[in-house]
Amino acid sequence: LIGKLRRSLDRLRRNDEQLVLVLSLVIGALVGLVVVAFILLTGRLAARIYPAGGSGWRRLLAPVLGSLSTGYLLWRYFPFARGSGIPQTKAAIFINNGRISFRTVLGKFFCCSASLASGIALGREGPSVHVGAGLASVVARNLGLNPKRVKALVPAGCAAALAAAFNTPIAAVLFSLEEILGDLHATVLGSVVLSAATSWIVLHLVLGDDPLFHVSGYRLVNPAEFGVYAVLGVVGGLGSVLFVKLLLGLRAWFMRLPQWTVWFQPVAGGLTVGLLGYFVPEVLGVGYNNVEKVLNGDIVLKLVVLFAVLKIVATAVCYASGNAGGIFGPSLFIGAMMGAAVGGVAHALFPDSTAGPGAYALVGMGTAFAGIVRTPLTSVMMIFEITRDYTIIVPLMISNLIAFFISQKLQKEPIYEALARQEGIHLPTAQSRAQGDQVQVHQAMRPASSVLSPDVQIGGILAQVKESAFNAWPVVGNDGLRGMVRSREIEEAAANNGSERQVSEILRGSPYSTVEGLPHVHPDHSLSLALARMGSSGMNVLPVVSRANLRQLLGVVGLDDILKTYGLADGSEL
Amino acid sequence: VRQALAARPFLGTLGLTFLAIAALFLADTFLAKMDRNESRVEASRLFEQGRVLMGWGENGEAIKRVKDALSIDRGNRDYLRTLAEAQLAAGDTRGAEATLGDLLESEPTDGLASLLMGRVLAKEGRFAEAISYFHRAIYGRWSKDAEQNRRRSRFELIDLLAKQNFKEELLAELLPVQEGAPQDIKTRTHIGELFLMAGSPTRAAEVFRGILRDAPENADGYKGMGEAEFTRGNYRASQRDFQTSLRLAPDDPGVRRQLDRCNEVLQLDPTLRGLGSEERFRRSLGLVELTLNEVSQCTQPNPAPEIRELLAKATRALKTQGRAGRQIELSEANLDLAEQLWQLRKRECNSSVTDTPLALVMARLAQ
Numbered sequence: 056l057i058g059k060l061r062r063s064l065d066r067l068r069r070n071d072e073q074l075v076l077v078l079s080l081v082i083g084a085l086v087g088l089v090v091v092a093f094i095l096l097t098g099r100l101a102a103r104i105y106p107a108g109g110s111g112w113r114r115l116l117a118p119v120l121g122s123l124s125t126g127y128l129l130w131r132y133f134p135f136a137r138g139s140g141i142p143q144t145k146a147a148i149f150i151n152n153g154r155i156s157f158r159t160v161l162g163k164f165f166c167c168s169a170s171l172a173s174g175i176a177l178g179r180e181g182p183s184v185h186v187g188a189g190l191a192s193v194v195a196r197n198l199g200l201n202p203k204r205v206k207a208l209v210p211a212g213c214a215a216a217l218a219a220a221f222n223t224p225i226a227a228v229l230f231s232l233e234e235i236l237g238d239l240h241a242t243v244l245g246s247v248v249l250s251a252a253t254s255w256i257v258l259h260l261v262l263g264d265d266p267l268f269h270v271s272g273y274r275l276v277n278p279a280e281f282g283v284y285a286v287l288g289v290v291g292g293l294g295s296v297l298f299v300k301l302l303l304g305l306r307a308w309f310m311r312l313p314q315w316t317v318w319f320q321p322v323a324g325g326l327t328v329g330l331l332g333y334f335v336p337e338v339l340g341v342g343y344n345n346v347e348k349v350l351n352g353d354i355v356l357k358l359v360v361l362f363a364v365l366k367i368v369a370t371a372v373c374y375a376s377g378n379a380g381g382i383f384g385p386s387l388f389i390g391a392m393m394g395a396a397v398g399g400v401a402h403a404l405f406p407d408s409t410a411g412p413g414a415y416a417l418v419g420m421g422t423a424f425a426g427i428v429r430t431p432l433t434s435v436m437m438i439f440e441i442t443r444d445y446t447i448i449v450p451l452m453i454s455n456l457i458a459f460f461i462s463q464k465l466q467k468e469p470i471y472e473a474l475a476r477q478e479g480i481h482l483p484t485a486q487s488r489a490q491g492d493q494v495q496v497h498q499a500m501r502p503a504s505s506v507l508s509p510d511v512q513i514g515g516i517l518a519q520v521k522e523s524a525f526n527a528w529p530v531v532g533n534d535g536l537r538g539m540v541r542s543r544e545i546e547e548a549a550a551n552n553g554s555e556r557q558v559s560e561i562l563r564g565s566p567y568s569t570v571e572g573l574p575h576v577h578p579d580h581s582l583s584l585a586l587a588r589m590g591s592s593g594m595n596v597l598p599v600v601s602r603a604n605l606r607q608l609l610g611v612v613g614l615d616d617i618l619k620t621y622g623l624a625d626g627s628e629l
Numbered sequence: 630v631r632q633a634l635a636a637r638p639f640l641g642t643l644g645l646t647f648l649a650i651a652a653l654f655l656a657d658t659f660l661a662k663m664d665r666n667e668s669r670v671e672a673s674r675l676f677e678q679g680r681v682l683m684g685w686g687e688n689g690e691a692i693k694r695v696k697d698a699l700s701i702d703r704g705n706r707d708y709l710r711t712l713a714e715a716q717l718a719a720g721d722t723r724g725a726e727a728t729l730g731d732l733l734e735s736e737p738t739d740g741l742a743s744l745l746m747g748r749v750l751a752k753e754g755r756f757a758e759a760i761s762y763f764h765r766a767i768y769g770r771w772s773k774d775a776e777q778n779r780r781r782s783r784f785e786l787i788d789l790l791a792k793q794n795f796k797e798e799l800l801a802e803l804l805p806v807q808e809g810a811p812q813d814i815k816t817r818t819h820i821g822e823l824f825l826m827a828g829s830p831t832r833a834a835e836v837f838r839g840i841l842r843d844a845p846e847n848a849d850g851y852k853g854m855g856e857a858e859f860t861r862g863n864y865r866a867s868q869r870d871f872q873t874s875l876r877l878a879p880d881d882p883g884v885r886r887q888l889d890r891c892n893e894v895l896q897l898d899p900t901l902r903g904l905g906s907e908e909r910f911r912r913s914l915g916l917v918e919l920t921l922n923e924v925s926q927c928t929q930p931n932p933a934p935e936i937r938e939l940l941a942k943a944t945r946a947l948k949t950q951g952r953a954g955r956q957i958e959l960s961e962a963n964l965d966l967a968e969q970l971w972q973l974r975k976r977e978c979n980s981s982v983t984d985t986p987l988a989l990v991m992a993r994l995a996q
Contacts, residue, residue: 088653095660197642261657
């Protein structure tokens with residue numbers, strides 16, 4: 056049995072695709088369990104730091120001590136475990152071949168747990184993503200996988216972590232693609248989905264089926280409400296920009312302070328939260344219980360405005376000063392409060408034609424998330440999954456998009472990229488990735504004027520072949536494209552007294568004698584893909600064929616065409 | 630050899646990973662259990678605080694505590710029911726309705742939730758829906774004391790129907806109650822009173838008769854009996870019962886009022902047996918005078934000729950001397966005239982008063 060198992064594992068080890076899928080399941084389970092442990096540990100620790108009926112001084116002292124102790128640990132032992140973990144994860148994928156150390160994972164887990172339990176106003180989701188990505192990286196590297204495979208498994212770890220932290224498997228998949236990879240069509244989709252689903256199952260096995268927030272069923276009371284939701288989008292967008300700018304400004308300020316102050320800088324965050332929390336306990340921690348209250352319309356207008364303002368300040372200072380924790384949770388808190396404020400005013404003015412503040416708080420969560428994190432699709436799906444309430448989805452989409460556009464307009468650089476830049480890391484932006492992909496074959500291709508007929512004799516075309524810079528030729532018959540013959544094959548045939556042989560005879564002996572096996576591109580393919588296929592086939596020209604019919608030759612794209620498109624050659628020699 | 634060496638870290642890492650998964654699963658299960666237990670204790674503490682506050686009438690604070698408890702122990706049906714009760718007590722019927730709606734959505738046969746929903750809807754004035762929920766409570770599922778709770782629900786429904794004067798529905802609910810209700814005097818008296826409200830004095834009289842059989846000195850039984858007889862038009866019997874009740878409980882102002890009313894009717898009623906012709910004539914004249922007064926209060930200054938003629942006829946009748954030989958004949962004419970005037974009053978004055986002594990006597994005459 057052991058022998059059989061060993062042989063199966065050996066086979067698995069040699070089959071990369073199967074191995075990645077199996078590892079996605081393993082990583083999903085592992086990360087799910089670690090994140091559940093993280094949530095439970097933080098919760099129990101917080102319950103002991105803040106027992107029921109505990110006195111007010113705890114609210115002042117605990118965050119200060121928490122930030123001091125974790126600040127020292129982060130400085131001394133876990134320097135890469137600061138902050139949210141999302142920029143670090145992206146840097147690991149795009150710059151460090153998916154490498155995140157086990158020490159960072161440990162540091163993130165324990166420092167974040169202690170920090171969040173002490174009342175620091177940051178979230179657990181970003182760190183969970185970092186821990187998940189780190190575990191995926193550690194497992195993959197120790198299994199001896201190549202960097203490409205390691206990089207492919209890191210997003211799976213991210214998705215698994217977010218699926219367990221938020222109980223939102225679909226949003227977790229979207230987030231991994233939309234934010235971490237910046238590509239919704241990423242090839243790792245399969246492993247990301249598998250991993251998120253496994254993690255979610257683990258979460259349900261251990262903690263049961265319970266959404267993050269329980270919300271009354273909300274609906275659109277009157278079509279005119281769309282106007283109010285649009286206003287919420289504007290408020291959410293502006294609030295998001297304010298938060299991001301404040302956080303980035305403060306972070307830049309803290310980074311200008313002398314290096315020796317780094318280890319106790321987090322105390323600034325702890326002290327701020329402690330002072331605010333002494334008078335307003337709702338500022339402490341991530342505050343999901345208050346989010347649930349406001350979602351159910353249980354907090355009055357004046358308080359929600361106060362909570363939103365204080366949370367923006369507390370989170371910005373906590374994060375900027377170098378505490379360990381994320382901004383997902385605080386984004387939801389701030390958004391819920393902003394939404395409730397807008398909804399409260401609207402409901403007071405038009406009680407018969409607007410829903411209660413709770414509905415706006417719900418939409419506000421997504422709005423702030425879209426504005427701050429800049430992942431509109433993820434935010435819509437996340438709110439839907441968190442609340443399991445579909446009825447409010449259209450207003451949510453409208454508000455989210457407005458907030459997203461305002462945020463994009465007023466704060467050019469997304470928060471995670473800006474934070475990474477402040478650390479000296481230049482992550483590829485989603486925009487740059489998109490622009491790269493936007494240069495497509497149809498922008499470089501030329502008409503297929505130089506093609507060979509299958510029944511033409513080699514002797515008749517030899518001169519043309521020798522003069523041309525192309526090293527391969529499309530063979531087109533009555534039924535369309537039949538294949539490609541290389542110039543070398545034609546010249547060799549001619550040298551062997553085969554001038555009277557037809558092109559079709561050469562084609563039969565060519566490796567690209569069928570359209571199915573023929574290297575080709577479609578007009579909407581990227582030029583980078585065309586280059587890759589030229590490299591692998593050894594041809595400096597590729598046929599551009601229709602997606603609907605591979606035999607339909609739309610044109611050709613040559614190496615010089617691509618260079619010309621990038622401004623590196625004029626193509627005149629072709 | 631190289632392959633074997635390469636495979637070693639692979640297998641080792643994989644083994645370690647599975648070991649970690651198993652260990653983490655155990656640790657998570659332990660932590661989750663601890664979390665659940667501690668959270669439940671905390672939720673229970675908050676819930677008890679809420680109940681105490683509810684007892685003190687501080688419903689707003691009670692709602693907060695129970696909601697806090699619910700945010701920890703989500704979906705706890707006891708907490709949800711108590712929350713709905715507190716919301717109802719605080720006047721937040723909309724909140725209570727939403728809370729109960731959630732409860733009933735997950736368990737439509739929940740008896741207590743249905744009963745609370747009935748109360749909420751009754752408070753909102755949505756009586757048809759409230760009645761439906763009371764019925765659900767009566768036939769719903771109760772975790773304990775099912776029979777007692779069902780009966781309580783039915784009595785609440787009966788009280789609601791009585792308050793809203795839904796006589797037919799009230800009678801329909803009372804009939805099954807009569808059989809299974811507790812046989813204590815208080816409950817039977819209440820049932821008798823409800824039969825009276827439902828417009829069934831005969832059944833009420835039966836109930837009170839039964840009470841008086843078991844407790845001959847029960848003042849409430851006589852009072853109820855008096856009311857039942859009064860409603861049935863047996864004013865003499867009613868007078869007797871009220872007098873007995875007053876003798877047994879002299880301080881009951883309600884019975885005294887009823888007795889006074891009964892006496893007024895008896896003094897006006899010309900159809901009572903045993904009246905002499907003179908007395909009967911006197912009473913008939915009294916009725917003409919009273920009905921004429923009633924009509925005069927609302928007729929136009931220039932009434933129609935037939936009304937004018939009727940009023941003149943009544944005025945003439947009042948002046949007529951009742952000689953001994955014609956008293957019976959004149960009494961009949963007077964009563965006829967009084968009836969015509971009463972009908973005219975109904976038309977002209979648009980009055981629907983039916984429970985004054987005069988109205989009761991005129992109703993009896995019309996029979």
